[in-house]
Amino acid sequence: MKKITLIVLILIINALHSNISFADQKKNIDHITKNLRCLICQGQSVYDSQSDFALSMKKLIRIKIKEGNTEDEIYNFLKEKYGEWIVYEPEVNKNTIFLWGLPLILFIFGGLLIIRKVTIK
Amino acid sequence: MKNNKIFYFIVILIVAIFIVLLLGLKEEKNYSLQPETKKLNNSILLKELYSGKNIFLNDLLLENEINLINIWASWCSPCKAEHPYLINLNERFGINLIGINYKDNLDNSKKFLSDLGNPYDEVLVDSDGTKSIELGAIGVPETYLINNENKIIKKFVGPLDQDDYEDIISLIKK
Numbered sequence: 001m002k003k004i005t006l007i008v009l010i011l012i013i014n015a016l017h018s019n020i021s022f023a024d025q026k027k028n029i030d031h032i033t034k035n036l037r038c039l040i041c042q043g044q045s046v047y048d049s050q051s052d053f054a055l056s057m058k059k060l061i062r063i064k065i066k067e068g069n070t071e072d073e074i075y076n077f078l079k080e081k082y083g084e085w086i087v088y089e090p091e092v093n094k095n096t097i098f099l100w101g102l103p104l105i106l107f108i109f110g111g112l113l114i115i116r117k118v119t120i121k
Numbered sequence: 122m123k124n125n126k127i128f129y130f131i132v133i134l135i136v137a138i139f140i141v142l143l144l145g146l147k148e149e150k151n152y153s154l155q156p157e158t159k160k161l162n163n164s165i166l167l168k169e170l171y172s173g174k175n176i177f178l179n180d181l182l183l184e185n186e187i188n189l190i191n192i193w194a195s196w197c198s199p200c201k202a203e204h205p206y207l208i209n210l211n212e213r214f215g216i217n218l219i220g221i222n223y224k225d226n227l228d229n230s231k232k233f234l235s236d237l238g239n240p241y242d243e244v245l246v247d248s249d250g251t252k253s254i255e256l257g258a259i260g261v262p263e264t265y266l267i268n269n270e271n272k273i274i275k276k277f278v279g280p281l282d283q284d285d286y287e288d289i290i291s292l293i294k295k
Contacts, residue, residue: 040259040260052250052260053254053259053260056249056250056251059250059251060251060254080159081254081255081256081257082257082259098141102138102141106134113127
């Protein structure tokens with residue numbers, strides 16, 4: 001009886017674990033595909049699109065995740081094939097440094113102005 | 122005096138942002154092909170259409186020769202339009218032509234080739250489209266010219282036309 005209980009317990013834990021890892025994997029695929037541009041669609045991400053290209057891309061990402069590739073490795077692989085345009089979030093380089101830095105500059109500058117106003121009063 | 126400085130700084134900042142955004146508008150917003158000097162991924166494994174054997178794409182490329190890879194499907198009408206060019210390239214110029222059958226019914230693809238002629242030295246099957254993505258494809262038909270170092274030197278998106286055909290011939294003869 002004890003053995004049966006143990007086996008049932010192991011099976012339940014195993015089922016729960018695979019359910020959790022499946023949900024994690026699905027979440028990961030969704031996260032990556034939301035940041036990928038569908039190259040043959042009008043303003044849609046791979047996540048949103050049901051085109052042949054997007055469906056194959058989703059499948060390939062699932063395979064890459066199963067193979068143990070990280071999110072960055074997947075982005076780099078796709079950027080090598082399709083260029084920087086494939087990702088919605090541009091990486092920081094000399095062409096995008098202003099784009100990334102500007103909000104920070106404005107935030108610091110705005111903050112300084114507010115502090116100055118408050119301290120003067 | 123200090124207030125004036127802040128005012129000028131803000132004005133300059135706003136003008137700078139405006140110029141950056143204006144320049145950004147002029148940039149091409151559509152997907153443009155990558156410069157094709159990348160080495161072909163050597164781990165692309167596909168099934169052969171007739172035998173069902175697994176073959177690495179790289180193993181089919183002839184050394185020291187220009188090779189052509191064509192992605193096609195029987196359901197794709199532009200593929201029918203470019204088919205005579207592929208037949209000519211293979212028969213008249215003896216180019217090593219590898220076909221990748223994209224997301225297709227195998228019986229239909231075999232019928233397509235028996236009806237229109239088979240220009241391919243080998244036909245591989247990409248049943249779920251993932252292998253084509255590993256090549257950098259966005260759909261069918263697409264054709265890649267591979268040089269003797271297994272690098273993609275030219276990519277043709279869409280059906281080949283007379284200009285593309287002449288382009289390929291001139292590259293083969295180089």
